[in-house]
Amino acid sequence: MAFLELTGVQKRFGEFAAVHNFDLAADAGEFVSFLGPSGCGKTTTLRMIAGFERPTAGKIVVNGADITDKAPNQRNVGMVFQSYALFPNMTVADNVGFGLKIRKRSKDQIKKRVGELLELIHLPDKASRYPWQLSGGQQQRVALARALAIEPQVLLLDEPLSALDAKIRVSLRNEIRAIQRQLGITTVYVTHDQEEALSLSDRIVVMSEGRVEQIGTPFEIYNFPSTGFVARFVGTLNVLSAKVIDPGAGTLEVAGQPIRAAKPISGGHAGGMITVALRPEIIQLGSRADLNNLSGIVDDVTFLGSIVRVRIKFTDGSGVISFDTFNNPHLAVPDRGTAITVSFPTEACLVLDQAEAAAAAAPEDLDAA
């Protein structure tokens, strides 16, 4: 039986449905992320678990107990807020010990627990500081310690790193994951940052417009997106128009060049047009007889730090395709205008249906860039 269960949870604000039929079963100690763009309902769902929003319909169960109608102060669910929400009139130690004070623990117990948690977050020397005397990263760690102090059944984190700079985000997210693993606490993490979700989570719930698009491990979500939205939102994508040659054999034609999908093309007919998506990192420079090959002229080379993204224009002018290669100062990248061939496995061709294709062809995709 799952430790945290959301069954048919819905939330409406007047006529507007913020969350539709949300179902989730998270195991004890699991790290689940809600990933999606702003306004997709992920924070609303989190707030329903915390008790700050009342579901319009559905049930929330933690460790077998229905908490749907319980007040937030009776749920024993810890929450870390996006704004940290540290109490400015209290020191770090008082903030961390606040929940224990409310629970009428003895002074010695509070002192011991606060000390343990400050050690855990590597801030043992900051106990007497006030929140305004701490950096953003330190404040967020204190917020985490405060949420953990009450030994919650479930830990909720609402975009906890969004206000921090890139370097601190990475180090702090690793710390969060390490602490979560150490304590084995069931955690729900809300983020719009796919990299954060992919690197932290045991499972990811991708949401769009209040609906769950896909629930899966980071590997499944990234490599086998079940909808166009997921394919588009998680990672970057090439979206190509392809002519169906033989739907049963999965053979297609892109820019007049034959390629093959790993599975038969369902819903496609010979001569019809479909849309296929390709991750740029799965495409390799050079032709290989056992893989799909596409040729074109190098149109642009973009340096992205650890990788270099190369955009190729098909010679018939029907589109572009981009691929990533690791940045290696000892290897030359192709110059603009050079004729090259790239290859990719048949499994890499994700065939999108028309609705998914329309969603995938959004301006931020590589194809439209």
Added chain:
Amino acid sequence: MTNAALPIKAPGAPVARPVRRFGLAWLGMVPFLLFAFLFLVAPTVFLVGGSLQNAKGTFTLENFANLFTPQIMQTYENSLEISIVTAVIGGIFGLLLAYAVISGGLPGILRSALMTFSGVASNFAGVPLAFAFIYTIGRAGLFTVFLKSVGIDLYNSNGFSIYSKIGLEVVYLYFQFPLMVLIIAPAIDGLKKDWREAAENMGASSFQYWRRIALPILMPSLLGTMILLFGNAFGAQATAYALTGGFIDIVTIAISRQMRGDVLFNPNQGYALAMGMVIIMAISIAGYSLLQRRSERWLK
């Protein structure tokens, strides 16, 4: 790269000092300096000078010594009492009203209406306010007469009088109360929703949230604003004079009595009385600034 264009310094030649240039940036300070001089420094110097002289213009400390006579001490006592009572009552009820309006989920239109009213009412003082109260709940006021017609004699059976110290406090509250609403509203707005939710998340009840978080955070603003209300009441003169005709002895009326010279005429004593007020007000403003700095740090 070459340094041929750089001037060559002869050995032992004196090091040229950088020329300090005076820009025109200080011109921006002129209005402030002018204001501070005309309305703060000059009157204070004038008061200090006047309070240390007698009628013949010779130096004396007698005016300050007189401040400790029972009659003048009573005057200060009355002013302090009225100011403290109206600051505390106005402060508490103003806070409750402002909280109700901001956090009570009232429609925005009601909030802006109350804020506009507060802005007007907090400036509605002096003679017009005194007469408004006299015509309403004075001895022959409209409301007094109405109450009498329904069997309630406000003045005879209840011992109430608008012309008394309590009456004066009621009238002062009319502008103290809205002033509190105006000043404390931004502080209440500064209470983050997340703090309440975080407290609830830790298991706190609404009472515990107010006791341990909201009130301590608001306290500097609350006390600071009360100090401001205190100063506001302490410096008021026209309302009290128009309402009581000088019957209630407060410092501002005592000063005007010394300056006008209907019965008493000793402007230098008036200056000394004013100096006493300046000192009390300076302490109040220092306290207000101190508390305001703390609350700004918390609420930023």
